[in-house]
Structure formats: C-alpha cells, structure tokens
Amino acid sequence: MVKKLVILKGITKTYYTGRIAYQVLRGIDLEVEEGEFLAIMGVSGSGKSTLLNIIGLLDKPDYGTYILDGQEVSKLSKKELAYIRNRKIGFVFQAFHLVPWATALENVLMPLLYRGNLKKEDEERALQFLTRLGLEKRINAKPSELSGGEQQRVAIARALITKPKLLLADEPTGNLDSKSSQEVMKIFKELNKNGLTIIMVTHDPEIAKFAQRIKIIKDGIFVEE
Amino acid sequence: MKISFFQFLKDIFKELLSNKINFLFMCLALTISLIALNTIYSLGLSAKKQVLDALASVQFGKDAMLIIAGGGRIIGLTTTRTDTLKLEDVEEIKKLDFVTLASPMSRGTLEVSYKDFAEKLRVEGVFPNYTIANNWYPKIGRFINENDLKSMTKVCVLGADIPERLNTKNIIGEKIKIAGETFEVIGVLESKPSFGHFRRDESVIIPFTTAQRRVFNKDYIDAVKLLFREGTDMKMAENKIREILRKRHNLFGIAPDDFRIITPDLAISVFTKTMRTINVFLLAIALISLIISGVIIMNLMYANIEEKAPIIALRIALGASSKKIIEHYLIMSLFIAIISGIAGWILSLFLMEIISFFTPLKPIFSWWIFLLSFLFASFTGISFTLIPAIRASQIDPAILLKSL
Numbered sequence: 001m002v003k004k005l006v007i008l009k010g011i012t013k014t015y016y017t018g019r020i021a022y023q024v025l026r027g028i029d030l031e032v033e034e035g036e037f038l039a040i041m042g043v044s045g046s047g048k049s050t051l052l053n054i055i056g057l058l059d060k061p062d063y064g065t066y067i068l069d070g071q072e073v074s075k076l077s078k079k080e081l082a083y084i085r086n087r088k089i090g091f092v093f094q095a096f097h098l099v100p101w102a103t104a105l106e107n108v109l110m111p112l113l114y115r116g117n118l119k120k121e122d123e124e125r126a127l128q129f130l131t132r133l134g135l136e137k138r139i140n141a142k143p144s145e146l147s148g149g150e151q152q153r154v155a156i157a158r159a160l161i162t163k164p165k166l167l168l169a170d171e172p173t174g175n176l177d178s179k180s181s182q183e184v185m186k187i188f189k190e191l192n193k194n195g196l197t198i199i200m201v202t203h204d205p206e207i208a209k210f211a212q213r214i215k216i217i218k219d220g221i222f223v224e225e
Numbered sequence: 226m227k228i229s230f231f232q233f234l235k236d237i238f239k240e241l242l243s244n245k246i247n248f249l250f251m252c253l254a255l256t257i258s259l260i261a262l263n264t265i266y267s268l269g270l271s272a273k274k275q276v277l278d279a280l281a282s283v284q285f286g287k288d289a290m291l292i293i294a295g296g297g298r299i300i301g302l303t304t305t306r307t308d309t310l311k312l313e314d315v316e317e318i319k320k321l322d323f324v325t326l327a328s329p330m331s332r333g334t335l336e337v338s339y340k341d342f343a344e345k346l347r348v349e350g351v352f353p354n355y356t357i358a359n360n361w362y363p364k365i366g367r368f369i370n371e372n373d374l375k376s377m378t379k380v381c382v383l384g385a386d387i388p389e390r391l392n393t394k395n396i397i398g399e400k401i402k403i404a405g406e407t408f409e410v411i412g413v414l415e416s417k418p419s420f421g422h423f424r425r426d427e428s429v430i431i432p433f434t435t436a437q438r439r440v441f442n443k444d445y446i447d448a449v450k451l452l453f454r455e456g457t458d459m460k461m462a463e464n465k466i467r468e469i470l471r472k473r474h475n476l477f478g479i480a481p482d483d484f485r486i487i488t489p490d491l492a493i494s495v496f497t498k499t500m501r502t503i504n505v506f507l508l509a510i511a512l513i514s515l516i517i518s519g520v521i522i523m524n525l526m527y528a529n530i531e532e533k534a535p536i537i538a539l540r541i542a543l544g545a546s547s548k549k550i551i552e553h554y555l556i557m558s559l560f561i562a563i564i565s566g567i568a569g570w571i572l573s574l575f576l577m578e579i580i581s582f583f584t585p586l587k588p589i590f591s592w593w594i595f596l597l598s599f600l601f602a603s604f605t606g607i608s609f610t611l612i613p614a615i616r617a618s619q620i621d622p623a624i625l626l627k628s629l
C-alpha cells in the first residue's frame with residue numbers, strides 16, 4: 001500500500017476585510033500519496049495560494065483536519081510548525097524570493113542556517129545541487145546577476161537542500177519565459193521520478209501537463225474536470 | 226555550529242549594508258549622543274582629577290588636616306571669635322600619637338611695596354616646617370630657618386608670581402617693604418596651583434616670630450596644618466582634635482566650635498560640588514539625547530523591517546523560529562552599537578583634546594569611558610530594537626504566496 005503524505009479533510013478558510021467575511025476555501029478534501037506529482041489549477045482568486053499556504057504550514061485552516069506524513073498538524077504551535085517546515089517541506093515561489101545580498105550558494109544554504117547546524121559537508125552538497133542544475137559557474141553570483149530561469153533553479157536547489165518529503169510550488173514558471181519554464185518543469189519531472197512528492201499550483205495547462213494528476217479548484221472547492 | 230553562526234552574522238551585516246543610508250543614520254544618531262555622554266563624563270573626571278592633583282600637590286591629598294581659627298560654615302564668614310587659637314593648642318595636639326607634623330601660621334593682607342609697585346598681598350608668618358607641611362619648596366634662594374625665628378629677622382620668601390609683578394630679574398637680596406617695614410628677599414617659591422580666588426603664587430612668607438611681634442602684633446594664630454601617620458582614621462582624628470580644642474577653649478554643650486576643621490575629603494567635596502551639579506545637569510542632557518537617538522534607531526529599524534518583510538517572511542517559511550528572528554535584529558542593533566560605541570569614544574577623545582586647548586582641563590584617558598560608551602550604546606541599541614524585532618518575528622509567512 002502506498003503511504004498518504006498529505007490528507008486534508010473539510011478544510012475551510014475565511015478572510016475578513018473589515019466586517020465583510022470572504023470564505024476562500026469551502027471544504028477542501030485532498031489526499032496526496034508519496035511520490036505523486038499533483039497540479040492544482042484554477043482561475044485567479046479561486047484560493048490556490050491559500051490552499052498551498054495551508055499545505056505548506058504557512059497558514060492555519062479555520063476548520064478541518066490536516067495530516068502531514070502521518071502527523072496531525074492543524075493544532076501545532078508556531079514553533080513546531082517552523083520545525084516541520086524546515087525538515088519536511090521545500091518551497092518554490094513564483095517570485096523566487098531569493099535574498100538579494102546573498103550569493104547563489106548562500107541562498108541555497110539558508111534553510112540549514114536556520115536549522116543552526118550548517119556543516120562543511122552541506123556546502124559540498126549545495127555545490128552538487130547547483131552543479132546538477134547547471135549553475136556550477138554561478139555559485140557566487142547575486143540574484144540580481146542571474147536570469148529568471150537561473151534564479152528559479154537556485155530556489156529549487158534551496159528547496160532541496162533539506163531533503164524534504166514534499167515540494168510545494170506556487171506558479172513556479174509564472175515569471176519565466178517558455179524555454180526556462182520547460183527547463184524548470186523537466187527538473188520537477190526528474191525530481192518526481194526520484195521519489196519526491198510535488199504539489200504545484202498553476203493556471204497554465206501546458207505546465208500542468210507535466211503532472212500525473214490535475215485537480216481543479218473553483219470558488220474554494222475542488223470540482224470534477 | 227560555528228559556520229552557522231558566522232554565516233548568521235554575515236547575513237545580518239549584509240542586510241545592514243543593503244540600506245546604507247538607514248545604517249548611517251542609526252550609527253550617526255547613536256554616535257553623536259555617545260560623544261556628548263563620553264565627553265561630559267570625561268570632563269567631569271578630568272576636573273575632579275585636577276582638584277585631587279592640586280590638593281595632593283600641596284600635601285592635602287590625604288592624611289592631612291587644616292584647622293582654621295574662627296567657627297562657621299566651611300565657606301563663608303566666621304561667626305565666632307577668631308582670636309582663640311593659640312600655639313599652646315598646637316602643642317597639645319602635637320602630643321597625639323598619630324600627628325607627625327604640625328605647622329602653625331598667622332596671616333593677613335598687607336601692603337607690599339617695591340620701587341613703584343605697591344599692592345595688598347597675602348602675608349603669612351610661618352615655621353620652617355611649612356615646606357614639608359605644604360610640599361612647597363623654594364625654587365631659588367632659601368626658606369625661613371630656625372635662626373630667622375630666634376632672631377626675628379626681617380626676611381621674606383616670595384610666591385612664584387611676585388618677582389615678575391615686581392619687574393625684577395634678580396630679586397634675591399633686594400629689599401621690599403611690608404606694611405612699612407623693610408624686608409630682605411631670601412628666596413622664591415616654586416609655583417603651585419590655586420584654589421578659587423586665592424592665588425597661592427602671590428603670597429609673601431615671613432618668619433612666624435617676626436610676623437607676630439613686628440607685623441601683626443598678635444598672640445593667636447590663624448591656622449595650623451597637620452600631617453598624620455599614613456592610614457590614620459580621619460573621623461577619629463577629627464573627633465579627638467575637636468575634643469581637645471573645645472576643652473581648651475572652654476566650649477561646652479551647644480556652644481559652637483570657634484575653629485573649623487578641614488579634611489581632604491571635605492576640601493574635595495567643596496571644590497567638586499558645583500562642578501558636580503553642572504555635571505549632573507549635562508549628563509541628564511546627554512542621556513536625553515541618548516533616548517532620542519534610541520527613538521531614531523527604533524524608527525529606522527521599523528522602516529528596515531517593513532522594507533525587508535518578504536525576506537523575513539522567507540526566513541520564517543524556511544524554518545527560522547521567532548527567537549531566531551528576534552536574535553537577528555538584536556544582533557543587528559549590537560553591530561550598530563559596537564560601531565557607534567567605538568566611533569563615539571574615539572571622537573570624544575578628539576573633542577577632549579580640542580576642549581583642552583581652550584580650557585585648563587586636561588584630556589584624560591580612561592578605559593572606563595570606553596566601557597561606558599559601549600554599555601550605553603548596547604543598552605540603547607538593544608532596548609530600542611526589541612519592539613521592532615518582536616514585530617519582525619510576528620510577520621506572517623503566508624504573505625510570500627500573496628505578495629504578488
């Protein structure tokens with residue numbers, strides 16, 4: 001039997017703007033198996049990022065249960081969530097979110113820095129990742145000196161350095177041209193083949209095709225395609 | 226662990242450098258108030274040291290005491306008779322085992338003239354041990370000796386400034402007039418610091434016996450300088466001497482002392498009192514400026530945190546705990562404090578040099594000031610960064626997916 005890495009049941013989330021309540025997620029049920037590559041699609045404002053924030057433990061649902069890697073996580077403290085994020089989840093963002101004053105190598109090592117036990121071997125491992133992603137000549141470059149595709153590859157290396165079980169990507173190709181987008185998706189495909197579970201948000205059907213499974217969210221709830 | 230910490234510091238420092246204007250103004254604000262604080266503090270130390278040095282140079286640093294005829298407040302008019310202190314009192318005091326030296330004197334302000342110079346100067350009738358009692362020796366010529374006392378010779382020793390006032394190169398052997406009597410100059414004293422209005426270097430010293438019989442015509446003395454064995458308990462000494470004098474002067478019950486006892490501590494406190502008042506006032510201003518610089522730092526820190534919010538959110542998303550984020554910004558303020566602490570210290574040393582050009586205060590080097598500068602810088606930096614740092618730790622990492 002394949003293990004379920006992510007189990008969401010009846011997840012809801014409401015935002016309040018002043019006195020106006022806006023229910024963004026209206027009962028999300030989702031199961032993701034280990035080794036799966038899932039794409040979540042939907043129009044702008046449908047709640048994709050909100051859902052990904054909850055899956056990534058960056059936000060808490062109002063109601064519902066969330067079991068990540070066999071552990072109920074919806075009631076954990078901020079500190080415990082930070083710990084789990086650091087150990088189990090890698091993030092890739094549309095806007096890359098690299099630290100502008102740090103080199104490619106330093107950016108990759110950042111998650112280990114906050115773990116507080118950066119070792120010499122880690123640097124070696126980061127270099128290996130960067131090399132595998134074709135960035136061996138750019139390890140000391142600042143983000144501003146890198147192209148969008150290169151920046152996203154640095155971000156992928158940063159997401160992988162902690163050996164996460166789950167990779168979350170929100171529009172990873174949203175800021176990239178089609179050539180770089182293809183490259184990034186090939187990397188994702190490759191990582192998935194090696195066993196990494198990936199949940200990716202996109203509204204580009206071409207990009208979604210790289211995933212094994214596609215789910216469509218509409219007004220805060222999954223719909224059948 | 227070590228690499229982590231080094232990288233952590235590097236990240237903090239680079240973040241600081243990423244907004245140089247912000248960084249500069251934080252340091253500038255703190256540095257300026259530290260310059261003020263350090264300078265004011267060292268001026269205080271310098272002034273105090275000067276008083277202490279001056280007192281020590283006239284043998285009044287410690288283990289010494291001055292008894293002045295006439296009771297009353299330390300500074301101010303006498304409120305009792307002033308003619309009751311006698312040489313016999315001194316003889317009695319000398320019997321105390323801790324008294325190693327007693328040097329009585331009488332004094333007055335008299336007209337001193339030489340050629341076309343004529344002025345009222347302070348004239349003191351003293352014993353030969355005056356030199357030891359005040360650590361004051363002739364620079365040229367000789368001092369009054371036992372023979373002068375016995376023979377009541379009409380000789381005088383001049384304060385260092387007088388020869389110049391008299392406009393004479395070779396003053397030794399010259400005859401000057403004191404209250405109409407002719408005296409031969411036998412020596413000139415070395416220069417000594419002055420206290421308040423009293424210009425020590427403008428005194429004229431004559432033998433005690435000559436002063437009493439031929440000049441002042443009195444049988445009482447005006448003061449006696451005492452030296453004690455090293456380490457004598459001043460309080461005990463003062464009590465014993467007061468007891469002797471009150472008994473000999475027939476003062477009982479609530480009758481006030483008809484003499485004043487001046488100890489080195491008392492002298493220091495009198496000389497430093499006004500200074501201290503001014504100093505406290507200036508220090509208060511310096512501390513207020515420190516608070517203002519703290520508020521400036523707080524605001525600039527807030528601005529920095531606002532600007533860096535996505536990066537802070539990223540750090541939190543990547544697993545940084547609240548503690549780590551707070552630590553991050555407190556260490557950042559410590560960087561600023563260290564830079565400002567050093568700059569404020571060095572610049573205050575320069576400022577002291579400049580001030581010493583225009584005032585008699587000499588620059589003073591003290592590691593205390595260095596430490597003070599550091600402590601106040603760190604305290605200000607950290608305490609005013611605490612609230613922004615806590616705010617930073619509460620940034621919602623969910624903005625990372627929403628900020629676009």
Ligand SMILES: Nc1ncnc2c1ncn2[C@@H]1O[C@H](COP(=O)(O)OP(=O)(O)OP(=O)(O)O)[C@@H](O)[C@H]1O
Binds near residue numbers: 015045046049051626
């Ligand atoms: N912090 C918030 N406060 C109030 N409303 C919010 C907040 N975050 C999101 N929303 C609203 O929730 C809805 C869903 O937002 P979300 O970012 O999840 O959409 P999305 O599907 O990711 O859209 P896009 O494709 O544009 O990124 C939007 O209407 C948005 O305005």
Ligand SMILES: [Mg+2]
Binds near residue numbers: 048049170626
């Ligand atoms: Mg979105």
